Amino acid sequence: MYCSEQWEQIGCPGEILDWIEHGVDIRPLFKHFKGRCYDSSLPQHAYFQNSASCKGFEKFLCDTLLERIANGSLTVTGRVGECDPPFLILPITIELSKPCMCHDERYFNLWIKDFPFSLDTLKEVPRLIEKDSFMAPLDDKSGYDLILLNPNSRQYFGIQFAGWYMVLTLFLSASKLVLIFITLLVWFQLAIVTPLVYLLYCT
Numbered sequence: 001m002y003c004s005e006q007w008e009q010i011g012c013p014g015e016i017l018d019w020i021e022h023g024v025d026i027r028p029l030f031k032h033f034k035g036r037c038y039d040s041s042l043p044q045h046a047y048f049q050n051s052a053s054c055k056g057f058e059k060f061l062c063d064t065l066l067e068r069i070a071n072g073s074l075t076v077t078g079r080v081g082e083c084d085p086p087f088l089i090l091p092i093t094i095e096l097s098k099p100c101m102c103h104d105e106r107y108f109n110l111w112i113k114d115f116p117f118s119l120d121t122l123k124e125v126p127r128l129i130e131k132d133s134f135m136a137p138l139d140d141k142s143g144y145d146l147i148l149l150n151p152n153s154r155q156y157f158g159i160q161f162a163g164w165y166m167v168l169t170l171f172l173s174a175s176k177l178v179l180i181f182i183t184l185l186v187w188f189q190l191a192i193v194t195p196l197v198y199l200l201y202c203t
Contacts, residue, residue: 004017004020004021007020019147019148020148022150023148023149023150023151023153023170024147024148024149024150024153025150025152025153026112026149026150026153026156027152027153029112029113030042030043030111030112030113031111031112031113031114032111033110033111035110038110040111041111042111043087043088043107043108043110043111043156045087045088046088046089046090046107047085047089047160048089048090048091048104048107049091050091050092050093050160050161051091051092051093051094051104053093053094053096054092054093054094057094057099060094060099060101061092061094061101061161062161062162064101065101065159065161065166069166072169073168073169073170074159074166074167074168074169075154075166075167075169076164076165076166077158077165077166077167078164078165079163079164079165080160080163080164080165083165085158085160085165086154086155086156086157086158086165086167087155087156087158088107088108088155088156088157088158089158089159089160089165090103090104090105090107090108090157090158090159091103091104092104092159092161103157103159103168105157108156108157147170147171148169148170149168149169149170149171154167154168154169155167
């Protein structure tokens with residue numbers, strides 16, 4: 001599906017190759033969490049109602065979910081009351097400025113290990129480009145759709161809408177697991193994009 005043989009031929013690291021072939025298994029990324037109501041090494045069953053911000057956006061949400069079901073990024077697991085729900089049902093929220101559907105994973109994030117990182121700023125530019133070089137912006141739409149979830153991990157990314165249960169098959173929005181996306185993107189840039197741009201520039 002993701003041309004894993006070609007990735008292997010260009011020297012893709014083993015961990016990233018495993019993500020490409022089998023999807024990301026988030027279970028090794030869990031940590032013990034102790035709070036007012038929880039003291040466990042794994043998330044507990046939970047069901048959250050969708051955010052009040054969704055009110056008035058039912059048609060938009062329905063269209064968005066149907067689009068994601070059609071492209072395979074969301075799987076319907078059954079009708080509410082007729083099947084077992086996913087392990088976690090996390091709330092849908094709306095980013096009103098776009099609008100954009102988001103998946104609120106703050107509860108899930110409590111059990112995910114911390115992976116601190118910092119984004120580059122303009123001060124990094126001088127060491128990245130040479131004299132007479134140029135830079136261009138890139139807006140990566142639906143970038144998280146690159147990262148497939150292992151089937152064993154999808155139960156932690158449940159959605160309930162209009163009487164149906166669904167699970168994500170890939171990352172829908174940013175969470176602590178954004179590190180995985182950044183790791184893949186940085187490796188791809190260093191191993192593929194930078195040499196290719198240099199080759200095109202020099203020839």
